[in-house]
Amino acid sequence: MKLNQVIAIEKGTKSRSLQELTEAHHNLQKTTLLAGISRTYRPKDEEGEQLPPESTRVQLRAEEVIATTTESLTKLFDVVASKDWANCVAKADIVVDGTVLLAQVPATYLLFLEKQLVDIYTFIKKLPELDTSEVWTFDASTDCWATEPVQTVKTKKIPRNHVKAQATDKHPAQVEVYYEDVVVGNWRTIKYSGALPARRVNELLNRVEKLQEAVKFAREEANGQEITEQKVGAAFLNYLFH
Incomplete structure (x- = not known):
């Protein structure tokens, strides 16, 4: 199994396990499901009225609920453990234009970078640009752009x-x-401006797009690595409910 396959099923496993745990919790609060009774009637004498026996079967057994809940949680614990163990070794290089920018970056950090670059792209996209109807030159004395x-x-x-x-x-x-x-x-x-030339903004956008692509490729590579499935849930939960 690959890491990306474990990641793909993790969300569903968590959701299903939470649903089953919640259902088990609610059912155990229904005392009528846990209770049973058996009653038989015997008249005082042979001429007395005969009444049929009454019984209510126990519909829910706490130990059985614990067993099924343990089974559900074991699957969840194993899936998350497999992912987290794999994340310790899942790494890949971030390569831009054939150059390794960062080497052997953990998959979790690649995911962090990917999310950050979305915000950085938005930031760069909104950078103010110089008015294109004017001719601007950089004025070192004011550290600004200036017109003639x-x-x-x-x-x-x-x-x-x-x-x-x-x-x-x-x-x-x-x-x-x-x-x-x-x-x-x-x-x-003379007009002055602290904005940026359009070519500078476009250059930054081009760089961030290259980084986004490189980080995505690296994450796919890291998440495509083969993993060792972990079976730790049973030992943990068997101790708890033994």
Whole structure:
């Protein structure tokens, strides 16, 4: 038998054993199943009323329940023992691009790595990326990415007077006020960002995907090793219920 076969049946064995143990526990609480009776009637004299005997059979025997429960638990103990004993020796290399990244990694740790890499992939996938509409260069002085400086003008609205009609002896001048945008200065703008270039994020995603694949292959290899079936449940449970 291979380790992956034991792992495949472990869950079902645990579930079935728990169900049988729970059922046995509940049945043993039903005192009526454990009780029996036998009654016969004898009248005082020969002319008295004759009544048929009464009896109730014992439907459940605690020792029999212990025996069947022990049998069920023994299977569970043996399956889990076979898996755990095998996990002590089930190991494989994590190989990426032909290079051994980690050698002889235990199967249990490979499973841990596999789960961790799922979370790490999600983390990398959500890393902020630089706005692709801008051109960015790394600025060592600020330890950030920066755009080229962009010059923009600052304007201010200056009121101007427009004489619509000159003043006369009888009427004052008709003046209309309007505003003119006048350049008063220049802005020099540089944008900074602590985000990452898309190529960097893609590079990290590629690496984590390679690791996920390598760890999965290693786990399959480790779990494919032949195991020695352990028979330890009987000794443990026979001592307990002897």
